[in-house]
Amino acid sequence: MQRSQQWTGRTDGKPWMHSSLVWLMRFLPIQFFYGVMDIVVVFYLLFAKPRRQAACHYWQLIHGKSKAASWWHTYLHFRTFGKAIVDRFASYAGKKFRYTLEGNEAVEEAMRHNNGCILLASHIGNYEMAGYALQPTRPMYAVMFGGEKEHVLKNRQRLLEQNGIHILTQDDEMGYIYAINNVLNNGDMLTVFADRHFGSDKSILQPVLGKEASLPKGPFVIAQLYPEATVVCTFVIKESTHGYRVVVRRLEGKTAKDYATAYAQIVTEIVTRYPYQWYNFYEFWEKD
Amino acid sequence: MDKTLLKQQIIEALNLEDITPADIQDDAPLFGEGLGLDSIDALELFVLLDKQYGIKLQNKEEGKQVFRSVDTMAEYIDAHRTK
Numbered sequence: 001m002q003r004s005q006q007w008t009g010r011t012d013g014k015p016w017m018h019s020s021l022v023w024l025m026r027f028l029p030i031q032f033f034y035g036v037m038d039i040v041v042v043f044y045l046l047f048a049k050p051r052r053q054a055a056c057h058y059w060q061l062i063h064g065k066s067k068a069a070s071w072w073h074t075y076l077h078f079r080t081f082g083k084a085i086v087d088r089f090a091s092y093a094g095k096k097f098r099y100t101l102e103g104n105e106a107v108e109e110a111m112r113h114n115n116g117c118i119l120l121a122s123h124i125g126n127y128e129m130a131g132y133a134l135q136p137t138r139p140m141y142a143v144m145f146g147g148e149k150e151h152v153l154k155n156r157q158r159l160l161e162q163n164g165i166h167i168l169t170q171d172d173e174m175g176y177i178y179a180i181n182n183v184l185n186n187g188d189m190l191t192v193f194a195d196r197h198f199g200s201d202k203s204i205l206q207p208v209l210g211k212e213a214s215l216p217k218g219p220f221v222i223a224q225l226y227p228e229a230t231v232v233c234t235f236v237i238k239e240s241t242h243g244y245r246v247v248v249r250r251l252e253g254k255t256a257k258d259y260a261t262a263y264a265q266i267v268t269e270i271v272t273r274y275p276y277q278w279y280n281f282y283e284f285w286e287k288d
Numbered sequence: 289m290d291k292t293l294l295k296q297q298i299i300e301a302l303n304l305e306d307i308t309p310a311d312i313q314d315d316a317p318l319f320g321e322g323l324g325l326d327s328i329d330a331l332e333l334f335v336l337l338d339k340q341y342g343i344k345l346q347n348k349e350e351g352k353q354v355f356r357s358v359d360t361m362a363e364y365i366d367a368h369r370t371k
Contacts, residue, residue, distance in 0.1 A: 178330075217328060
């Protein structure tokens with residue numbers, strides 16, 4: 001099994017915890033939950049060993065930090081991640097955020113030309129908030145991890161549907177592949193994570209942040225197979241308590257490898273700017 | 289339908305290295321035990337049918353039948369091709 005598949009990507013917590021959190025968020029300011037999260041992440045740092053190790057390795061391998069310093073940066077990293085989770089639940093509770101769009105013209109143009117648009121998403125920043133920010137003018141379909149807990153998926157589905165986004169779950173069947181084909185043939189929007197394997201073990205080796213990583217081949221094959229579609233990657237970056245910057249970049253290419261190279265370059269640029277918003281807490285890079 | 293041509297098209301579309309048309313049996317399963325294709329390969333076969341033969345598959349039940357083997361693909365192409 002590949003390393004990228006070892007982490008399930010599931011949201012932690014019991015259903016009653018999630019429901020209670022959403023309920024409480026209607027009455028208390030978001031800063032209260034950030035404060036609670038600052039304490040919770042200390043336990044996370046101590047007891048979530050695989051994720052802590054992966055984050056520490058990220059700080060050592062990619063950012064050249066010492067072993068001791070990597071613990072401090074991992075704590076700050078988990079705090080930032082905690083705030084992203086709080087914001088996600090806050091949005092479930094109806095709280096509003098400000099979004100500054102950067103480069104969204106490519107998506108708007110694609111929608112006008114009816115040729116379909118492939119949005120490559122990443123576990124960088126708070127991608128789930130993209131639905132609120134982009135407000136697509138055509139139906140948008142998101143390929144989501146099918147192993148999520150049912151209530152988490154339902155919450156997401158409810159919120160995303162309100163914004164015209166439909167979820168295609170990655171279950172064991174190949175049904176979503178058929179759905180992907182239909183979405184793009186209809187000229188609609190498809191969003192798929194380009195940093196996590198789905199439905200296929202095939203990968204493309206590509207330098208990301210200066211080190212060789214195994215990217216899933218699927219999203220880039222989709223980009224190659226639909227040359228009429230506009231291909232963009234999107235990052236929803238937290239810049240302040242209530243403010244997000246939505247960065248959209250167009251990718252050009254002919255082959256899956258071209259798209260993977262362009263994607264990796266943009267990921268490198270974004271993560272260099274926002275190192276604490278890299279949320280792939282597993283051993284992402286190939287061993288030397 | 290020339291099955292050797294179809295096999296060649298499958299090999300090229302899926303970039304199957306070290307496999308020749310002679311290595312693919314007409315009635316062997318394409319997915320799972322046979323050629324061991326996966327869901328991304330299925331998408332590439334969709335596009336192959338569309339581009340080469342003008343066939344658009346609409347649902348997975350139909351796809352499962354069509355992509356069982358080279359034999360079933362060839363039969364479906366003969367019956368539904370528009371180019």
